[in-house]
Amino acid sequence: MIRLEGISKRFGPVEALRSVDLEVRRGEWLGLFGHNGSGKTTLIRILVGLSQPSAGRLLIEGREPDREGWRAFRRRLGFMPERISFYEHLTGEETLRYFARLRGAGGERVMQALEGVGLGGAARRRVGEYSKGMQQRLNLAQALIGGPEVLVVDEPIEGLDPEGTREFFRLLRSGEGRTVVLSSHRLSEACGQVDRACVLSRGEVRALGGVEELSRALRLPIRVHLYPAGSVNGALEAALRRLGAVSVLKGDGRLVAEVPQSEKIGFLTGLDAFRGEIRYLRVEEPSLEEVYFAAD
Amino acid sequence: MRQTDVVLGIARKEFGDRLRNRWIWTVSALLVAAALAVAFFGAAPVGVVGVQRAGAAMASMMNLTLYLVPLLALVMGCGAVIDEKRRGTLDLILVHPLSPGEYFLGTFLGFALALSAAVATGLALSGVALRAWAGVSVPEYLVLVVLALALGAAFLGLSFLLSILSRDRGRAVAVSVLVWICAVFVFDLALVGALILSKGDVPAGLFGALLLLNPTDAFRMLCFRWVGSAASPLGLSAEMPAAPSAALSAGALLLWGVLPLLLSYVLFARRAAEDRLV
Numbered sequence: 001m002i003r004l005e006g007i008s009k010r011f012g013p014v015e016a017l018r019s020v021d022l023e024v025r026r027g028e029w030l031g032l033f034g035h036n037g038s039g040k041t042t043l044i045r046i047l048v049g050l051s052q053p054s055a056g057r058l059l060i061e062g063r064e065p066d067r068e069g070w071r072a073f074r075r076r077l078g079f080m081p082e083r084i085s086f087y088e089h090l091t092g093e094e095t096l097r098y099f100a101r102l103r104g105a106g107g108e109r110v111m112q113a114l115e116g117v118g119l120g121g122a123a124r125r126r127v128g129e130y131s132k133g134m135q136q137r138l139n140l141a142q143a144l145i146g147g148p149e150v151l152v153v154d155e156p157i158e159g160l161d162p163e164g165t166r167e168f169f170r171l172l173r174s175g176e177g178r179t180v181v182l183s184s185h186r187l188s189e190a191c192g193q194v195d196r197a198c199v200l201s202r203g204e205v206r207a208l209g210g211v212e213e214l215s216r217a218l219r220l221p222i223r224v225h226l227y228p229a230g231s232v233n234g235a236l237e238a239a240l241r242r243l244g245a246v247s248v249l250k251g252d253g254r255l256v257a258e259v260p261q262s263e264k265i266g267f268l269t270g271l272d273a274f275r276g277e278i279r280y281l282r283v284e285e286p287s288l289e290e291v292y293f294a295a296d
Numbered sequence: 297m298r299q300t301d302v303v304l305g306i307a308r309k310e311f312g313d314r315l316r317n318r319w320i321w322t323v324s325a326l327l328v329a330a331a332l333a334v335a336f337f338g339a340a341p342v343g344v345v346g347v348q349r350a351g352a353a354m355a356s357m358m359n360l361t362l363y364l365v366p367l368l369a370l371v372m373g374c375g376a377v378i379d380e381k382r383r384g385t386l387d388l389i390l391v392h393p394l395s396p397g398e399y400f401l402g403t404f405l406g407f408a409l410a411l412s413a414a415v416a417t418g419l420a421l422s423g424v425a426l427r428a429w430a431g432v433s434v435p436e437y438l439v440l441v442v443l444a445l446a447l448g449a450a451f452l453g454l455s456f457l458l459s460i461l462s463r464d465r466g467r468a469v470a471v472s473v474l475v476w477i478c479a480v481f482v483f484d485l486a487l488v489g490a491l492i493l494s495k496g497d498v499p500a501g502l503f504g505a506l507l508l509l510n511p512t513d514a515f516r517m518l519c520f521r522w523v524g525s526a527a528s529p530l531g532l533s534a535e536m537p538a539a540p541s542a543a544l545s546a547g548a549l550l551l552w553g554v555l556p557l558l559l560s561y562v563l564f565a566r567r568a569a570e571d572r573l574v
Contacts, residue, residue, distance in 0.1 A: 048391050051571035067395065074393040084384035089316055101305040102392040104298055142388070 001026040001150075001179060002047065006056035009042050009203075016042040018203045019056065024150075024181055031194035032183040033292055039203040040183040041082065044154050047181060048079050075104065078148035080139050082155040088128030092119050092138055095127055096145060105146030117141045117171055133164050140171060147175065153182045157189055165189050187289045199292050207291055218294045220286035221246060221258040224267065227280040228255070236277060243270040302394050303402040310406025311413075314372065320410065323368040324418035330360050331422030335429040353430035354440065357422065358519045361444045362512050363480055365415055366451040370472035373407055373455030377564065378465050381573055396568040400561050404456060411448045419444060436523045443518055446549050450511040451479075453557035460563045460573070483510045504540040508548035517545040 002024040009017040017039045024030050024047075032040045045051035046058060049070050057064055060073050086095050096110045114123045117137040122130065130138065136159070143151060151172070157165045165186075172180065172193075184190040191197065191211060199207040199214075207214045224245075228236060232255060237248045240255065244263030249256040259267045271278065314320060334356040380386035389399055419441045426432045455472060462468035487506060491498055507513040521542040540548070567573045 045387075045571060050387055050390060052569060071393045071395075074391060077391065079388065079391040081384055081387055084388060086383075086385070087313070089313070098305065098309050099388070099392070102302055102389060102394060104302070104393065 001061065003059040003062075004043075004046070004056065005059065007043075007046060007053045007058065008055040009039075009046065009051065010054045016203050017046075017053070020200075020203075020205055022198060022205060022208065024179060027177050027179055028196060029180045029182070029194045031190055031197045032181065032200060033185065033187055033190070033197055034183075034200035035185055038200040040185075040200055041154055042203075043200065044152055044181070044183055048077065048152050049074070073150075076149040078143035078146070078151045080143040080151070080153040080156055082158060084135075084139055086127045086135065086138060089126060091124050091126055092130070092134075092141075093123040095138065096141055099142040100145050103146045109145055113141045113145045114138075116144065116174065118167075132159060136160065136164070136168070137171075140168065144171075144175065148178070150179045151175075151181070153180070155183055155185070157184060157186055162189070169193050187287075187292055191287065191289075197291070207294075211287075211291060212285065214291045216261050218286075218291060219260065220290055220294055221260050222264055222286065223284040224257045224259055224271075225282040225284065226255045226257065226271075226278055227253065229277055229279045236274065239274060240267075243267045299394065299398055302392075303398050303405070306389075306399060306402025307405035307409065310403050311409045312406075314407060314410030315413065317372070320368060320372060320414040323364055324414045327360060327364055327415075327418035328421045328425075331357060332425050334360075335425045349430045350432045353426050353432050354436060354523055357419075357426065357432075357437075357440060358516070358523065361415075361419070361440065361447070362515060365444050365448045366479060366512060367473075367476050368414065369411055369448045369451035370455045370458070370476050371469065372411060373452045374458050374462070374468035374472040375465050376403055376407060376456055377459040377573065378462060378468055382465070386573065390568060396565045397561065400564050404452070404557065407456075408449055408452055411452055412445050415444055415448050416441060439522045440519065443515055443522070443549075446553060447511060447515045450549060450552035450556070453553055453555070453560065457556045457560040457563070460560050460567065479510055479512050484513070504544075508540055508544060511549060511552035514545045514548040514552065518542060518549065521545065 004020055004022045007017055007020040007022075008015065020039075020043065022043075032043060034040050042051065046053050049065070060069060063069065065073055090098070092114060093110060096113060097107055100107060100110055100113075111120065111123065114120050117140055119134060119137055119141065122134060127135065127138065136156075140153075140156070143153065153172070156172075157168055160168060182190065182194070196208065196210055197214060198205055207218065209217065226236075226240070232250055232253060237250070237255060240248050240257045243259075244267045245257035245259050247258045249258075257267070268283070271281070331353075334353050377386065380389070390396065419437075423432070423434075423437050423441070426437070427434065454475065458468050458471050458475070462471060487503070491503075507517060517539055520539065539545075564573070
């Protein structure tokens with residue numbers, strides 16, 4: 001659907017993006033992850049046409065968009081910028097009516113969109129009186145108005161508490177089959193939401209794929225947490241090493257074995273022989289954080 | 297048709313936003329208050345008391361317009377782009393299916409209409425008072441109003457240019473005030489200084505051409521040509537040999553209205569494409 005080929009972006013001597021190749025597939029949720037200054041926002045600005053790449057090309061539906069191409073794409077696009085301060089003197093309804101008009105969406109969808117994000121009751125209040133969470137909902141409502149096929153959201157959960165974050169993703173999920181590109185540096189909250197993750201570091205794509213796919217590619221081990229029936233003993237630790245664990249850590253009445261993905265099945269099958277000695281076990285797959293730090 | 301709706305939508309919002317601004321109504325009220333003072337107390341500002349009341353009133357109104365309308369336009373428009381950029385709404389707007397040109401046009405239209413509404417309201421209320429108490433000519437006064445609107449449009453174009461060139465609102469306001477001081481005071485003082493230094497040995501054509509480099513002087517020249525009663529109390533004849541013709545003055549004012557606006561549009565479109573706005 002959207003393809004970036006060899007995209008680079010320079011700001012004077014600073015190279016914000018270096019030869020980025022990336023494809024956004026129709027209907028997928030793609031997460032852009034990276035620390036501050038990794039190039040996420042620059043990439044998003046290029047994706048929505050706010051910034052032109054210094055090198056490389058961007059293809060939408062297989063062709064480089066000209067002026068009319070951008071116009072057509074933007075009719076299908078919803079954008080939620082990271083930082084925005086809406087017009088304080090306008091009400092929520094007036095704000096949304098304005099942006100709906102810019103998108104060519106009917107005014108009748110305004111109240112529907114406000115109610116969709118839980119701002120129906122505050123529609124006639126001035127935006128200056130809205131809390132941060134309400135402003136964020138209004139930001140989402142303006143992005144969703146007109147039912148865009150593609151939604152690009154830049155750091156959407158920044159500043160939201162866990163409850164607000166969960167609510168935000170619930171609202172974002174309301175549109176079926178929508179293509180979503182979201183950037184975040186809050187990996188733990190966002191990683192469960194995306195189909196694929198793109199880890200950016202110093203303007204380069206360091207890893208791209210599903211979390212499992214990435215952890216395999218980066219050869220990240222799984223962790224098996226074992227709680228022995230008796231006391232932690234050296235015999236069990238030695239047995240775990242024989243079964244393929246590359247390291248075994250002891251502490252808090254348990255053993256944590258790091259096992260390469262390639263040894264996973266054999267290791268878990270081998271544990272059956274120690275059934276009587278193990279009270280409980282838990283398998284921990286590599287997290288996106290680990291992928292992120294391994295790729296960085 | 298749909299794009300026209302978008303442009304009008306932006307213009308309507310900007311118009312509404314500007315009308316909420318107390319600053320423009322303060323200046324408008326100042327214009328009315330000054331006009332009332334002129335009507336009641338004669339035309340002391342132009343050194344005429346008790347004689348030629350209509351002409352003196354018109355001359356005073358011309359001078360008031362000359363000072364206040366450019367200031368209002370400059371201060372009003374200098375935040376046009378900066379404010380939207382700082383808020384983050386400019387990026388959001390430009391991600392919608394509209395071109396930078398359409399956004400720019402809608403914004404300028406909204407600002408120009410609001411400025412015109414404020415100036416026209418102030419001058420209309422002043423006109424009623426001046427007609428009743430000083431007996432000013434209605435057709436001449438209407439010409440003054442039209443010229444004031446043209447002057448406002450010219451300075452609004454300049455203010456948009458400053459808004460695009462300035463890095464923040466504070467600088468934009470500071471440069472706007474500087475431009476106003478130069479246009480309203482310094483330029484004429486410099487011309488007079490040049491005349492004194494050259495002992496009056498400046499070709500009339502050159503002097504006339506220099507006057508057209510300043511939109512306020514083009515406005516003044518047109519007032520002297522078309523609002524005759526404003527010229528007489530100042531001791532100026534409509535047939536001044538050094539003054540540029542009405543057509544030249546009108547052309548100059550028109551160019552002042554068009555060129556800065558065109559330049560600011562080109563800069564805006566280029567900077568928007570290069571992601572270098574503000």
